[in-house]
Amino acid sequence: MSKLQKIRVNRIQALTADSCAIYFKVPMKDREWHFSSGQYISLEIPLNGEKLRRSYSICTSPKLEKAGLLGRKKLVHLPGIAVKRVEGGKISTYLNSDLKIGDEIDLLPPEGKFTIPQPKPEWIGMVAAGSGITPMMSHLYHLLEESNSKVVLCYGNQSWKSVMFKKELEKLEEKYPDRFFLYHFLSREANQEKHPQVVYGRIKPSTAFKIIRKHSLEAKPHYFICGPADLIQATKKHLKEVREVEARRIHIEWFEAPDSKKEAVEKEVEESGSVHSKARVILGGETHEVDIPEGSRILDAVLAAGLDAPFSCQSGVCCTCQAKGEPGDFITDDCLSLSEDEIKEGHVLTCVGQVRRPEVTINYDV
Ligand SMILES: Cc1cc2nc3c(=O)[nH]c(=O)nc-3n(C[C@H](O)[C@H](O)[C@H](O)COP(=O)(O)OP(=O)(O)OC[C@H]3O[C@@H](n4cnc5c(N)ncnc54)[C@H](O)[C@@H]3O)c2cc1C
Numbered sequence: 001m002s003k004l005q006k007i008r009v010n011r012i013q014a015l016t017a018d019s020c021a022i023y024f025k026v027p028m029k030d031r032e033w034h035f036s037s038g039q040y041i042s043l044e045i046p047l048n049g050e051k052l053r054r055s056y057s058i059c060t061s062p063k064l065e066k067a068g069l070l071g072r073k074k075l076v077h078l079p080g081i082a083v084k085r086v087e088g089g090k091i092s093t094y095l096n097s098d099l100k101i102g103d104e105i106d107l108l109p110p111e112g113k114f115t116i117p118q119p120k121p122e123w124i125g126m127v128a129a130g131s132g133i134t135p136m137m138s139h140l141y142h143l144l145e146e147s148n149s150k151v152v153l154c155y156g157n158q159s160w161k162s163v164m165f166k167k168e169l170e171k172l173e174e175k176y177p178d179r180f181f182l183y184h185f186l187s188r189e190a191n192q193e194k195h196p197q198v199v200y201g202r203i204k205p206s207t208a209f210k211i212i213r214k215h216s217l218e219a220k221p222h223y224f225i226c227g228p229a230d231l232i233q234a235t236k237k238h239l240k241e242v243r244e245v246e247a248r249r250i251h252i253e254w255f256e257a258p259d260s261k262k263e264a265v266e267k268e269v270e271e272s273g274s275v276h277s278k279a280r281v282i283l284g285g286e287t288h289e290v291d292i293p294e295g296s297r298i299l300d301a302v303l304a305a306g307l308d309a310p311f312s313c314q315s316g317v318c319c320t321c322q323a324k325g326e327p328g329d330f331i332t333d334d335c336l337s338l339s340e341d342e343i344k345e346g347h348v349l350t351c352v353g354q355v356r357r358p359e360v361t362i363n364y365d366v
């Protein structure tokens with residue numbers, strides 16, 4: 001089980017007026033910090049007497065980079081994240097306004113399942129909007145630099161000014177003209193100059209699909225989707241129901257739970273059928289007895305018992321708090337980032353999951 005570690009901020013790069021990239025210097029020999037493209041890092045920031053945890057996708061290549069001073073460059077691992085300020089957002093505002101180079105932050109090492117399947121697909125269609133570009137950047141560096149895969153990216157923003165990683169994407173387009181095809185969707189750009197790879201308006205899933213198919217022709221691309229919850233839901237629905245794309249070719253990273261899900265969660269707490277349970281909790285190689293009251297989220301009870309269980313978003317979207325028991329032991333309707341197969345095998349996201357049997361085992365170490 002991974003624990004929080006103090007990691008120093010090595011570089012901060014302004015991307016747009018309301019977003020920045022933050023790079024960390026991590027212990028080179030520590031394998032926990034090796035990551036795959038598409039994974040995320042969770043951080044904990046003390047703010048106004050509270051300790052707040054949030055997750056941020058890695059935007060850098062998983063390959064080691066050359067860095068150093070005065071020509072004495074050596075290979076180092078410099079994972080970076082990119083953070084867009086959300087209105088009224090506590091941590092995204094702090095990271096964009098107050099964080100300084102040299103500061104130390106408590107971080108959990110990389111994790112997450114929004115990764116590229118093996119063998120690498122011949123074609124990948126990406127649909128991203130706003131800060132949803134962050135995990136796609138890591139995928140792009142990895143796929144273009146280290147494989148032969150071809151990628152079509154449909155990337156939505158309000159205007160040119162709000163496009164994160166604009167220059168980096170242009171460089172990739174120049175370097176890989178036969179393997180990387182970028183389409184911008186701009187919903188509020190005043191200067192609507194005609195360009196074959198710019199669409200003025202929000203991303204429509206049907207338009208994105210047609211663009212991806214125009215390039216990939218008869219091939220069967222894998223689709224990677226990340227952005228606001230309504231874009232994810234609409235794109236997933238279109239791919240599954242209209243285009244009959246198999247679930248294994250649709251990969252999603254949720255940054256937030258959709259509103260419909262939040263309402264369902266409230267309702268479910270009342271109607272869940274959860275029971276009071278005596279749980280055996282396996283964490284960090286040790287076994288603990290924990291009482292989980294009826295109607296309680298598993299993580300709430302585990303933390304209340306004084307155990308240092310891993311968590312971040314606390315809304316069923318990141319999977320930091322994942323644990324496993326016996327199939328059928330848990331109420332898992334809100335576990336957005338678990339696959340149907342994982343749920344059948346007895347996995348649960350403990351921040352939203354509840355218990356439906358009086359005696360269960362909850363194993364965080366799997
Ligand atoms: C796996 C994962 C990866 C993520 N990767 C990134 C990333 O690469 N870059 C990035 O900028 N963010 C990313 N996020 C979102 C990030 O973790 C925070 O949720 C976000 O920065 C808002 O936190 P906050 O403390 O500023 O806002 P809060 O103080 O928690 O919330 C303030 C208000 O903003 C709303 N809000 C919360 N999150 C969002 C959102 N994403 N979009 C719009 N409104 C929101 C809330 O409903 C609330 O009304 C990721 C989330 C997850 C689960």
Ligand code: FES
Nearest residue numbers: 312314318319351
């Ligand atoms: S803490 Fe993110 S899914 Fe539970």
